[in-house]
Amino acid sequence: MTATKMDGKIAAAAIKEDLKARVAALAEKGVTPGLGTVLVGDDPGSHAYVRGKHRDCAEVGIASLRVDLPEDTSQERLAEEIARLNEDPACTGYIVQLPLPAHLHDNWALEQIDPDKDADGLHPTNLGRLVLGVEAPLPCTPRGIVDLLRRNDVPLKGAEVCIVGRGTTVGRPLGLLLTRRTENATVTLCHTGTRDLAEHTRRADIVVGAAGSPGLITGDMIRPGAVLVDVGMTRTEAGLVGDFDPSVWEVASKVAPTPGGIGLMTRAMLLANVVERAEKLAR
Numbered sequence: 001m002t003a004t005k006m007d008g009k010i011a012a013a014a015i016k017e018d019l020k021a022r023v024a025a026l027a028e029k030g031v032t033p034g035l036g037t038v039l040v041g042d043d044p045g046s047h048a049y050v051r052g053k054h055r056d057c058a059e060v061g062i063a064s065l066r067v068d069l070p071e072d073t074s075q076e077r078l079a080e081e082i083a084r085l086n087e088d089p090a091c092t093g094y095i096v097q098l099p100l101p102a103h104l105h106d107n108w109a110l111e112q113i114d115p116d117k118d119a120d121g122l123h124p125t126n127l128g129r130l131v132l133g134v135e136a137p138l139p140c141t142p143r144g145i146v147d148l149l150r151r152n153d154v155p156l157k158g159a160e161v162c163i164v165g166r167g168t169t170v171g172r173p174l175g176l177l178l179t180r181r182t183e184n185a186t187v188t189l190c191h192t193g194t195r196d197l198a199e200h201t202r203r204a205d206i207v208v209g210a211a212g213s214p215g216l217i218t219g220d221m222i223r224p225g226a227v228l229v230d231v232g233m234t235r236t237e238a239g240l241v242g243d244f245d246p247s248v249w250e251v252a253s254k255v256a257p258t259p260g261g262i263g264l265m266t267r268a269m270l271l272a273n274v275v276e277r278a279e280k281l282a283r
């Protein structure tokens, strides 16, 4: 058996087409969604991601506001820029690109964002709303994973999902999302303290690799016909490498690969969060 690819590029294109129409409808009401980005330092990877986000905005008709700050930016200076975006009516949603340089603190920065402008869905208030089951912007990567599975007709109700990785942007919030009544999956959240990882991955209908450990999950660790979602993204000499070893393609039924899978969905969901917030303002 060779697995079929769950194509993030195709799904993201469909999402962007839908958003484009909704942005046009908002324009008739005099509302233009605007995405802000705050980028500190000169990490080439982070610059590439932020460039991609602004390219997406242009495609869909979202205005973009870009704030680039030097590596040695002080916490006070960053707080000022964040406060400015919180006040700016042209900015309907924004992100602070993570990770920040070590002298600034990711969690501190997230707390400075107006929760209603939190395009990433990572503000503690919004993560708390996710726990409570109250409406809120959802974290982009978990939202993108659920959307891609739906589009590829992967049933979630009653499914056994093994998530490998407990990070605050993917693993942990994905567990919350999948166990809502609307998804109703059963989740096992594995991490570096898990005693026997293969024991858990082998039982799962769906395995999500979100550990950032290249090739961690091999073909012998998954059940034949399993659905795999690769969120791992490690830059190596061989290019961008995910958490699944290529041997899984002979065992699985469907795979969302790295690259070409969830990264593109994450970007599309960021746009969706910004457009949805603008739609709320237009009501």
Ligand SMILES: Nc1nc(=O)c2c([nH]1)NC[C@@H]1CN(c3ccc(C(=O)N[C@@H](CCC(=O)O)C(=O)O)cc3)C=[N+]21
Binding pocket: 049, 052, 095, 096, 097, 098, 099, 120, 140, 233, 240, 258, 259, 260, 261, 262, 263, 264, 266, 267
């Ligand atoms: N506040 C914040 N929000 C984020 O959403 C956020 C962040 N910080 N920091 C970094 C991570 C990483 N991330 C990616 C988004 C898209 C691709 C993407 O489009 N990947 C493509 C191309 C990959 C390539 O070739 O470089 C693919 O997987 O096919 C990758 C990674 C968002 N992040």
